[in-house]
Amino acid sequence: MNKTIIIQASSKSTGNTNKVINYLNNNESFDFVDLKTKKIGVFEYDFSNADDDFIPLMEEIINKYDTLVFATPVYWYSMSATLKTFFDRLSDLLHYKKDLGRQLRGKNMAMISNSGANDLRNGFEMPFIESAKYLGMNYIGSTHAWFTEDENDIHPEAKLKIDEFKNLFNA
Numbered sequence: 004m005n006k007t008i009i010i011q012a013s014s015k016s017t018g019n020t021n022k023v024i025n026y027l028n029n030n031e032s033f034d035f036v037d038l039k040t041k042k043i044g045v046f047e048y049d050f051s052n053a054d055d056d057f058i059p060l061m062e063e064i065i066n067k068y069d070t071l072v073f074a075t076p077v078y079w080y081s082m083s084a085t086l087k088t089f090f091d092r093l094s095d096l097l098h099y100k101k102d103l104g105r106q107l108r109g110k111n112m113a114m115i116s117n118s119g120a121n122d123l124r125n126g127f128e129m130p131f132i133e134s135a136k137y138l139g140m141n142y143i144g145s146t147h148a149w150f151t152e153d154e155n156d157i158h159p160e161a162k163l164k165i166d167e168f169k170n171l172f173n174a
């Protein structure tokens with residue numbers, strides 16, 4: 004069974020984030036989900052989005068995988084809104100789906116970000132580290148990818164960093 008899932012959280016299914024994922028996952032050792040193909044509403048205090056795709060997706064992720072890799076572009080110095088919405092919805096698991104939420108404990112979290120240049124700002128990683136801690140997950144690391152100006156290819160130095168990042172998973 005494939006134990007790692009990459010969770011793509013970009014506004015473009017075949018954009019730069021997907022390019023980075025395809026490089027990371029060139030030997031297809033990881034499973035993959037594109038959050039853009041899911042209907043996941045914002046967190047609501049009355050849980051009025053409880054019947055959307057979030058809970059079934061989390062059930063599948065929690066049942067099948069030990070390691071969750073979040074892949075996000077940098078949008079306005081932060082994770083994408085798609086991923087922030089996904090994180091907000093983890094709050095559902097602290098209320099009416101506590102049993103499911105508890106099963107995140109002991110699982111691994113990692114993160115791969117990307118933007119045009121190698122200039123990720125301080126603090127970008129903090130929500131991942133702290134959310135993992137709060138949920139009882141092990142945060143195993145991150146990397147940032149960026150692109151060449153001429154061809155919009157992944158920068159060779161970024162490729163080396165992704166290769167190193169991949170070592171975290173014994174893939």
Ligand SMILES: Cc1cc2nc3c(=O)[nH]c(=O)nc-3n(C[C@H](O)[C@H](O)[C@H](O)COP(=O)(O)O)c2cc1C
Pocket residue numbers: 013014015017018019020021076077078079080081117118119120
């Ligand atoms: C809404 C939006 C906001 C962005 N904000 C930033 C930013 O704050 N810093 C940055 O370096 N790049 C920023 N970018 C550039 C993206 O990070 C970059 O193009 C990324 O590779 C896009 O990945 P995608 O094709 O998966 O969306 C932004 C792009 C968009 C569309």
